[in-house]
Amino acid sequence: xSKTINSFPEVLTIAGTDSGGGAGIMADLKTxxxxxxxxxxxVVAVTAQNTLDVQASKLMPQSLINxxxxxxxxxxxxxxxxTGMLGNSNRVRAVVQNLKKYxxxxxxxxxxxxxxxxxxxxxxxxIVTVKRELLPLATLITPNIPEAxxxxxxxxxxxxxxxxxxxxxxxxxxxxxxxxxxxxNSDTVSDYVLLANQTHFWxxxxxxxxxxxxxxxxxxxxxxxxxxxxxxxxxTAIRCGKNYVTATIEHPIQVGxxxxxxxxxxxxxxxxxxxxx
Ligand SMILES: Nc1ncnc2c1ncn2[C@@H]1O[C@H](COP(=O)(O)OP(=O)(O)O)[C@@H](O)[C@H]1O
Ligand SMILES: Cc1ncc(COP(=O)(O)OP(=O)(O)O)c(N)n1
Numbered sequence: 077x078s079k080t081i082n083s084f085p086e087v088l089t090i091a092g093t094d095s096g097g098g099a100g101i102m103a104d105l106k107t108x109x110x111x112x113x114x115x116x117x118x119v120v121a122v123t124a125q126n127t128l129d130v131q132a133s134k135l136m137p138q139s140l141i142n143x144x145x146x147x148x149x150x151x152x153x154x155x156x157x158x159t160g161m162l163g164n165s166n167r168v169r170a171v172v173q174n175l176k177k178y179x180x181x182x183x184x185x186x187x188x189x190x191x192x193x194x195x196x197x198x199x200x201x202x203i204v205t206v207k208r209e210l211l212p213l214a215t216l217i218t219p220n221i222p223e224a225x226x227x228x229x230x231x232x233x234x235x236x237x238x239x240x241x242x243x244x245x246x247x248x249x250x251x252x253x254x255x256x257x258x259x260x261n262s263d264t265v266s267d268y269v270l271l272a273n274q275t276h277f278w279x280x281x282x283x284x285x286x287x288x289x290x291x292x293x294x295x296x297x298x299x300x301x302x303x304x305x306x307x308x309x310x311x312t313a314i315r316c317g318k319n320y321v322t323a324t325i326e327h328p329i330q331v332g333x334x335x336x337x338x339x340x341x342x343x344x345x346x347x348x349x350x351x352x353x
């Protein structure tokens with residue numbers, strides 16, 4: 077007789093798909109799988125994308141977004157969730173309404189705006205909606221440098237700028253802030269964390285010189301979501317996210333001809349696989 081294993085926390089990603097398998101919902105689900113949580117998804121947008129560029133995209137009708145939320149709420153006990161590509165103001169509002177309606181645990185907001193190739197994944201007008209309506213729901217917001225600059229109007233060049241910007245994001249309503257430093261021009265990559273209780277710290281790793289960094293933002297936020305669902309405290313979850321994404325970048329795989337995807341097997345090789353099963 078087969079034995080049912082029922083010890084995987086259930087989590088949710090609310091984002092866009094990437095036909096090339098490297099970013100968006102695809103990166104989230106690969107990370108969830110590697111971190112031993114059961115991943116579900118609300119598809120807000122579909123993109124025709126590969127490692128070279130985003131070639132087309134379509135936003136899902138709001139009724140279908142609502143229906144996906146309802147289907148998940150009816151059948152799963154979501155312990156933590158994250159948002160990614162949300163497209164435009166109406167879709168951001170639809171997501172906000174659903175997040176208020178259902179209790180899906182801690183909300184990790186990755187305010188995805190622009191793909192590596194330069195394509196906008198969030199309309200300019202929607203940035204204000206994210207700021208006013210989504211940010212106050214965020215347990216943690218995880219912008220990269222350009223996203224943090226857009227949300228706050230603050231230019232980020234040095235460590236003090238990171239700190240000021242994180243404080244502005246908290247004043248806008250996000251409880252905790254992680255500003256990712258991948259877009260710096262340096263031999264190390266430093267991310268800055270400001271927690272709700274004002275504890276703050278830097279997470280610094282050597283920069284890997286590779287073009288296989290497609291999906292890094294999705295991956296770190298998905299890993300943090302998974303760890304929170306396992307019951308980790310936020311600081312531990314963020315440190316784990318940083319270790320996980322670093323491992324996936326440090327051991328590149330050869331897929332596609334542009335910005336390659338991450339190696340989601342790498343973290344397991346490094347003994348970072350979740351032990352509690
Ligand atoms: N070349 C790299 N080497 C090591 N870590 C990196 C590299 N590029 C990005 N990271 C890390 O990956 C995560 C995502 O970074 P970032 O590129 O800033 O965000 P996004 O993918 O959203 O643009 C961060 O933790 C960052 O420090
Ligand atoms: C559908 C979709 N969602 C998000 C992204 C952006 O992913 P991110 O990890 O922030 O960065 P790059 O993929 O641009 O490196 C995406 N491209 N597609």
